[in-house]
Every structure is written in structure tokens, then in C-alpha cells.
Amino acid sequence: MSAIQKGDLLYEGKAKKVFLTSDPDLVIQEFKDSATAFDGTKKDTIASKGIVNNSISCAMFKLLESKGIKTHLVEKLDDRNMLVKRLDIMMVEVIARNIAAGSLVRRLGFTEGQILDPPIVEFFLKDDALHDPLINDQHAVHLKLASMDELNHIRTKAREINEIMKEYFLTLNLKLVDFKLEFGRHKGEILLGDEISPDTCRLWDVETGKKLDKDRFRFDLGDVEGAYQEVLKRVVGKEG
Ligand SMILES: Nc1ncnc2c1ncn2[C@@H]1O[C@H](COP(=O)(O)OP(=O)(O)OP(=O)(O)O)[C@@H](O)[C@H]1O
Numbered sequence: 001m002s003a004i005q006k007g008d009l010l011y012e013g014k015a016k017k018v019f020l021t022s023d024p025d026l027v028i029q030e031f032k033d034s035a036t037a038f039d040g041t042k043k044d045t046i047a048s049k050g051i052v053n054n055s056i057s058c059a060m061f062k063l064l065e066s067k068g069i070k071t072h073l074v075e076k077l078d079d080r081n082m083l084v085k086r087l088d089i090m091m092v093e094v095i096a097r098n099i100a101a102g103s104l105v106r107r108l109g110f111t112e113g114q115i116l117d118p119p120i121v122e123f124f125l126k127d128d129a130l131h132d133p134l135i136n137d138q139h140a141v142h143l144k145l146a147s148m149d150e151l152n153h154i155r156t157k158a159r160e161i162n163e164i165m166k167e168y169f170l171t172l173n174l175k176l177v178d179f180k181l182e183f184g185r186h187k188g189e190i191l192l193g194d195e196i197s198p199d200t201c202r203l204w205d206v207e208t209g210k211k212l213d214k215d216r217f218r219f220d221l222g223d224v225e226g227a228y229q230e231v232l233k234r235v236v237g238k239e240g
């Protein structure tokens, strides 16, 4: 375990805090228990969510690294803190969808549960004030969020990551319905950043169809903490 110290607060988001360290190339992500939905209009605290999401994210980044996907993970420091490479985050949220749910159903009238083969990859502008709108490649290029080459790169990576995680979660009896990724630039490379957790993925139990993700909070389905703990138990159980 490295002796790296937490420095000044660089940024506080809705679910995490990002701190500087003594190494300009490294920052610390601290995972909070705060939960928000619908662009922050719904707020609450989910006990130990931060601990769960830090653990699951670390496990997923390690899995992806073992399959050749470059991520920002350096090491898990403790229950709530992850040491990561400091990225120049692209303000493009990349969402991959295997099964229709969430805004795809609301926006385009797909039936929730409809299988999407091949999977759909969408880009959203990471801007709460504009409610994270759906964008296409030309919007992103003209908004100077990324070059066309970078967009093609992160789209390809999202598809690769989807195949790896879809297969992995099935071994845990979980359907990977959809998930959100954030990428960033680091020394001329593009790395996967942020987190991968029940906050950023939709996960349904294969047998029961039970939703084991942030939708339990979004739609007051109850047993939110239990769902997060259940995913952690399956991931860590697999890791052990
Ligand atoms: N390796 C990294 N280097 C620098 N910033 C990062 C890195 N990984 C993630 N971030 C940024 O840190 C912030 C983490 O905070 P949090 O997830 O709470 O975000 P947020 O800004 O509230 O927005 P959203 O919830 O829409 O992601 C995000 O803005 C994310 O883009």
C-alpha cells in the first residue's frame, strides 16, 4: 500500500471527491455515500454505497486491465479511496446498451427489456446544466470535446469493454443491461476513468429479473443498500 498523501480537494461531484496528491500525475477518488438522480433533483444517502462502489470499480478496472484495456487505476488505497492517474476527462459520457431501459425507452419508445443486438453505443454531453443531452459525432467535434479519431477510439473501446463485462457479469448471474463510461487523456493516450458500479451500470438478476442497481433508488423500488451489497458479494466472491 503506497504512502501517498491526500492533498487539496480538486473537485467535488455528486458521488465522489477528487483530491490532488504530492505526485502531479496522480489523484485520489474518494467515493461518497451520497446518491443523486435526475440531474441532482433527487438526493439521498445510501449507507456504505461509497465502499461498495470503490470495491466494485477496482475489481472491474483490474478485470479490464487483465484483458488489455487501459484504465486510470493505480491502486485501491482503502475502503473509500482509489489512487488513479490524473486524466484530462473528455466531457463525453459513453453509454453502451445491450437491453432497452432508461432514457432509451423514454426518448425513442423502445420496450423496456428489448434485446439490442448489436448493442447500441451513444454519446452524451457531460453537462448537468444542459441535462446531459444526447449528441452525435459532429456535435462533439464542433463543441471541441474530442476529435473524430478519439470518438472512434472510445466507441471501439466501449464495445470491447461491453463484451468483456457482459460475459463476466453473466458468470455472476447478472445481465449487463447498459452502462456509462468516461474516458480521459493521459500522456498522449486515452484511458478509461471514473467508476464502474451499480451507480453507472444497470444490472438485472438472470433468474429473478431483480434490478440490482441505482434504478432501485431512482424509482423507490426499496432495498437499495441490499442490492448494492448483493452485487459486491457476487463480485468479491468471484474475486476471492
Ligand atoms: N482519473 C481521473 N482524473 C481526473 N478526473 C477524473 C478521473 N476520473 C473521474 N474524474 C472526474 O471526477 C469527477 C468525479 O465525481 P462524480 O462522479 O461525483 O461526478 P459528477 O461531476 O457529479 O458528475 P457525474 O455524476 O455526471 O459523473 C467527475 O467529474 C469525473 O469526470
Ligand SMILES: [Mg+2]
Pocket: 013, 015, 194
Ligand atoms: Mg460521476
